[in-house]
Amino acid sequence: MKEESRFKKRLFLGLLLIFVLFIVSGCGENFDLHRTEQEVNFWKVPLEPVEVNIAGIETKLNLNTVYFTWVAMALTLLLGFAAARGCSVRRPTKLASMMELVFDFLKSQLYGSMAEKKARGIYLLIISYFLFILVCNLMGLVPTLEAPTGDINTTLGLALITFVMIYVWGLRYTGPKMFKHYIMPIPILPIVEDFAKPVTLAFRLFGNMKGKHIMTVALLGLITGMAEYCGGFLASVVWLAFGIFVSAIQAFVFTVLSIAYISMVVSDDHH
Amino acid sequence: MVSWPKPATVPFLRKEGKNPVVEINGTIVVQIIHFLLLLLLLRLVAYKPILKILDERQMYVASNIEQAEKQRAEAERIKAEFEAEMRRVREEAQQIIERATKASEEQAQAIMEAAKEETTRLKEGALADIEREKDKALAELKDQVASMAILVAGKVIRDGLNIDAQHKLVQDAISEVKNLPC
Numbered sequence: 001m002k003e004e005s006r007f008k009k010r011l012f013l014g015l016l017l018i019f020v021l022f023i024v025s026g027c028g029e030n031f032d033l034h035r036t037e038q039e040v041n042f043w044k045v046p047l048e049p050v051e052v053n054i055a056g057i058e059t060k061l062n063l064n065t066v067y068f069t070w071v072a073m074a075l076t077l078l079l080g081f082a083a084a085r086g087c088s089v090r091r092p093t094k095l096a097s098m099m100e101l102v103f104d105f106l107k108s109q110l111y112g113s114m115a116e117k118k119a120r121g122i123y124l125l126i127i128s129y130f131l132f133i134l135v136c137n138l139m140g141l142v143p144t145l146e147a148p149t150g151d152i153n154t155t156l157g158l159a160l161i162t163f164v165m166i167y168v169w170g171l172r173y174t175g176p177k178m179f180k181h182y183i184m185p186i187p188i189l190p191i192v193e194d195f196a197k198p199v200t201l202a203f204r205l206f207g208n209m210k211g212k213h214i215m216t217v218a219l220l221g222l223i224t225g226m227a228e229y230c231g232g233f234l235a236s237v238v239w240l241a242f243g244i245f246v247s248a249i250q251a252f253v254f255t256v257l258s259i260a261y262i263s264m265v266v267s268d269d270h271h
Numbered sequence: 272m273v274s275w276p277k278p279a280t281v282p283f284l285r286k287e288g289k290n291p292v293v294e295i296n297g298t299i300v301v302q303i304i305h306f307l308l309l310l311l312l313l314r315l316v317a318y319k320p321i322l323k324i325l326d327e328r329q330m331y332v333a334s335n336i337e338q339a340e341k342q343r344a345e346a347e348r349i350k351a352e353f354e355a356e357m358r359r360v361r362e363e364a365q366q367i368i369e370r371a372t373k374a375s376e377e378q379a380q381a382i383m384e385a386a387k388e389e390t391t392r393l394k395e396g397a398l399a400d401i402e403r404e405k406d407k408a409l410a411e412l413k414d415q416v417a418s419m420a421i422l423v424a425g426k427v428i429r430d431g432l433n434i435d436a437q438h439k440l441v442q443d444a445i446s447e448v449k450n451l452p453c
């Protein structure tokens with residue numbers, strides 16, 4: 001009886017809070033994405049590309065991406081290390097079983113699309129893709145961190161690795177026959193097709209993650225005026241929850257499409 | 272002369288303006304190196320032990336399955352053996368029972384036969400005895416009747432016969448006959 005009344009009281013308070021949140025939700029006056037981005041830049045990383053000179057080559061570096069990539073690498077390594085430590089034949093830890101699940105799942109995807117001999121060489125690459133991209137994506141959801149995959153340089157870099165692997169694996173296992181489909185009067189279509197693969201891979205991931213980031217920042221930016229503490233709060237929560245889903249899906253899509261592109265050139269019935 | 276748009280004039284590749292969304296620069300090389308480095312490190316730190324464990328698990332499961340299959344085959348073999356043994360034993364038991372039944376039936380038959388024979392023999396013996404006794408009795412009777420007749424005839428001759436004597440004689444004869452042992 002007492003429990004019930006307490007529960008009712010809590011429910012009432014919760015509903016009241018939600019109602020207040022709705023009332024005082026910010027209206028986005030004076031909203032500026034860039035300003036908000038500066039404001040949420042907790043670690044004061046440089047948001048603009050920085051001119052650098054590496055070994056005499058003038059170029060620009062997105063230092064925020066580089067820094068957060070280091071964080072992502074550290075987290076991925078930590079994850080891998082923790083999983084490896086918990087691994088055992090009979091009694092794996094929860095994290096280790098989860099990692100084994102990922103390994104088994106990607107293995108079934110990979111080995112299902114190409115012969116075992118060809119698949120073994122890129123198995124670790126595929127797992128690394130998935131883990132690294134997943135960690136990067138999920139980092140975008142953590143306050144004060146930023147997703148390195150929200151930068152086209154990261155995603156295009158990863159996609160270029162896939163692009164190179166397509167040709168390496170094609171030449172290694174199919175030989176010059178893999179260029180058979182170029183033989184046509186004007187071989188523009190196959191060339192475009194080949195170059196579209198890494199570009200679509202890169203831009204799909206980049207677009208999703210950048211969009212997620214911009215949306216998160218925009219929802220934070222709605223916190224203005226009276227609604228400083230709770231404006232855009234609900235929407236932000238919903239959006240972050242959706243962000244987890246998108247992050248996982250995009251990591252999976254990148255991985256599986258890489259498998260598909262590579263398996264296309266090494267399959268025996270390639271034409 | 273076709274004038275291609277210069278990269279700097281393509282809107283999303285433009286360098287001016289603050290914080291361009293899409294700008295490809297030296298970071299791409301850095302990121303590729305980062306990823307390859309991560310791949311190498313992960314291979315050292317995580318993949319080797321995990322893959323080793325996975326392989327071991329696979330081998331463990333495979334060996335378990337193999338062992339289970341072997342044991343099942345063994346069990347099947349033993350089961351078949353036992354079943355054959357059982358069938359054999361049952362058949363043997365059946366045979367023994369049949370044989371015993373047959374033997375007992377034969378024995379019973381023999382006993383019956385013997386009993387019947389014995390009965391017949393006894394009956395015949397008894398009949399023969401009766402016949403013999405009867406013959407003996409008849410012979411004795413004949414002797415007695417003859418002697419009595421002679422006695423009666425002697426009396427008749429000696430006394431002369433009147434009515435009373437006759438009557439007495441007959442009565443005597445009857446009483447004598449009554450006293451006969453047979």
